[in-house]
Amino acid sequence: MPTVTVPARKRIAIVAHDNKKPELLTWVAARRDLLAAHELFGTGTTGKLVAERLGLPVHRFLSGPLGGDQQIGAFIAELKLDALIFFWDPLEAQPHDPDVKALIRVAVVWNIPVACNEATADHLLTSPLMATEYARTVPV
Numbered sequence: 001m002p003t004v005t006v007p008a009r010k011r012i013a014i015v016a017h018d019n020k021k022p023e024l025l026t027w028v029a030a031r032r033d034l035l036a037a038h039e040l041f042g043t044g045t046t047g048k049l050v051a052e053r054l055g056l057p058v059h060r061f062l063s064g065p066l067g068g069d070q071q072i073g074a075f076i077a078e079l080k081l082d083a084l085i086f087f088w089d090p091l092e093a094q095p096h097d098p099d100v101k102a103l104i105r106v107a108v109v110w111n112i113p114v115a116c117n118e119a120t121a122d123h124l125l126t127s128p129l130m131a132t133e134y135a136r137t138v139p140v
Helices: 018-030 044-054 068-077 097-109 118-126
Strands: 003-006 011-016 039-042 058-060 083-087 134-137
Touching (some): 011 044, 018 083, 083 118
Parallel strands (some): 011 039, 011 083, 039 058
Antiparallel strands (some): 003 134
């Protein structure tokens, strides 16, 4: 399979379902310095809240239910994102659940790191690979 070189400064999408937004905001506030080294993206409200909490620019897509999840998926497929941190709520039904599943599926297909909870996000963000170039295989 072909590879792409992921730069040391990663392009990270940050997303959270409504019930997980407080948890995500606490997480990003505690990791501001680590996140500041990267370029951040987010869906509607999550992106706005993260930008306000961090005082850093966050490229914002539409709200998830309005197509933001799909926009992030498109960026992943276009090799414009390098990691996904998605605090999703597996205990709460989401009206856009097919979009959520499609986003996670495209992240796996395009071989980008995905963190769906705080512990995995901590491991991802503190990995030595987050601060260096990385050769990642891609499907095409």
